Amino acid sequence: MKTMKTMKNLSIFILTLLLSIVNVYAQKSTPKKIVLFTNVMVFDGTTNKLLKRDVLVEDNLIANVSEEALSVIQTDNVTIIDGQGMTLMPGMIDSHVHFNLSMGGGRPGMESSRWDYMAVMGAASAQDWLADGFTTARDLGGMHDGLRRVIDAGMIDGPRMYLATAMISQTSGHGDMLLDGQTDPNQSNLARLEVIQLADGEDEVRKAVRRSFSLGANIIKIMVGGGVAGAKGPIWASQFTDEEITVAVKEAATRDAYVAAHIYSDEDIKRVLNLGVMSIEHGQFITEETAKLMKEKGAFISPYLASVASDEIFKHPIFGNKDGFEYPRVMEMKENSKNFIKIIKKVQPNIVYSSDIVNTNGTPSRQQRDFEKWVFAENLGNFEALKALTSTGGKLAAMTGRANPYPNKLGVIEEGAYADILIVDGNPLKDITVIGGNPEWFTAAPRGRGISTIKIIMKDGKIYKNTLNN
Ligand SMILES: [Zn+2]
Known part of the structure; x- marks a missing residue:
């Protein structure tokens, strides 16, 4: 009776171990979601000028901001975005x-x-x-x-x-x-x-x-x-x-x-x-x-x-x-x-x-x-x-x-930092209208939802808007 109980415990242990190995393998085999922004000028939120940088996003976080051109080895689940020289800034x-x-x-x-x-x-x-x-x-x-x-x-x-x-x-x-x-x-x-x-x-x-x-x-x-x-x-x-x-x-x-x-x-x-x-x-x-x-x-x-x-x-x-x-x-x-x-x-x-x-x-x-x-x-x-x-x-x-x-x-x-990122057509440090600023209030021309010069909106690594090529 005691042996049977030990055997049962042992088999539960082995099963649990196998499941955890499978679980680790599954985690490892799911590639991270990679988005690489190249050809952008970065307003980083704190510096009073635009910086030439590549920005790498892994899942929902910014993984690298580099003066050197970045490349990605991973092949699956990768998006490379050519920012066409536009401004990349925080959401x-x-x-x-x-x-x-x-x-x-x-x-x-x-x-x-x-x-x-x-x-x-x-x-x-x-x-x-x-x-x-x-x-x-x-x-x-x-x-x-x-x-x-x-x-x-x-x-x-x-x-x-x-x-x-x-x-x-x-x-x-x-x-x-x-x-x-x-x-x-x-x-x-x-x-x-x-x-x-x-x-x-x-x-x-x-x-x-x-x-x-x-x-x-x-x-x-x-x-x-x-x-x-x-x-x-x-x-x-x-x-x-x-x-x-x-x-x-x-x-x-x-x-x-x-x-x-x-x-x-x-x-x-x-x-x-x-x-x-x-x-x-x-x-x-x-x-x-x-x-x-x-x-x-x-x-x-x-x-x-x-x-x-x-x-x-x-x-x-x-x-x-x-x-x-x-x-x-x-x-x-x-x-x-x-x-x-x-x-x-x-x-x-x-x-x-x-x-x-x-x-x-x-x-x-x-x-x-x-x-x-x-x-x-x-x-x-x-x-x-x-x-x-x-x-x-x-x-x-x-x-x-x-x-x-x-x-x-x-x-x-x-x-x-969280990958909350905008791509803007224009330099907001020189021209606030490119992020929607308008010198008129009640007399401003009514506009629909969204700002046309904001080409990409990413929040938490997910792209909600992309009109870069429109
Ligand atoms: Zn209030």
Whole structure:
């Protein structure tokens, strides 16, 4: 009996061993997917010139970036792309989006949207951003991890997603989107769908942060000031106490995440930086002293330049309407932001590209994105705009530490980074229009999905667009 049991154990052992050998053999015999880019000029995300390089992609990572011409010995599963002397650059990163809030109609429009409409509009946005060459997007409120899971499983096209999930706001804060007739969050669609979470006091903030983690957050978003569009108070309103913000920072740290704050006023920016907030969303009223503090802390700023560094905003149907309640706030925004460009140029903190598009999808959303690129490049220079769109966005993405769903480098063309790559017809260091920049906003000619001068879009080693020979 004992012998039989030993024999049985032995045969199981041999079978397991054989299976593992077969498994190893199978892994070895599947050739890596190789893509070699030759005849390209590389913008690597950090250098202010184009470099003549060959770029080798193995599966989903960049395996080699070489001054010497590279060749491939492997014969199966190899694609060699002659870039015809065009620019190869990292896929772009939009560091402040709201995909789930892309339906129209302002606050009432959001409040009256059913979950299915919201989700499908979010998915359409994700497709649109990727088609424009954005291979990563940082969603700063409203999007849970459902779409990311579907995108990452390869079932729908879209960028990599970093998520803040529900926006956490105090009652009467910028994220309190209850309509006048709604007296309780339970009556609010946006609260029920957890686009927003209202939290007052340390215990409620702690609970809200923990709830955001359940929704798939990598970032915690808190509202610390008012805004142009918010109906619950002025732009300068200071929101959340030091104690509440500290709770959010500490609780975020338990997941290696960080806190991002919606904020404009300089005093509040200083306050939150000293409490450990690592990203300033908007922040255009920042003074030079506070910008230096931000740099010292290694924090990031994601400004919205379209409304402050140009007068195009006055063509906006709502913000440009002199009779609207928003108009004086737009004026206040412009007045308080007038030194912003000068300060950023002087202090040079970490600054990222942020479209912050809400309430639109399709054509107007593209126009806004394109204009934001142009206004960034026009005011801070093409190199600064490109860095913001690539390597600095990548550094901000990496701040999520162990909570990072994409742990390799993003926004750079270097060995070991994710193979998120664009081939662009033209040199974006000289001409921002080749990546979609447009000097007009509302009057810009409407365009369909995708930018014709972006010839190849690769994300995670997979080619989503190739019009190189068209
Ligand atoms: Zn926003």
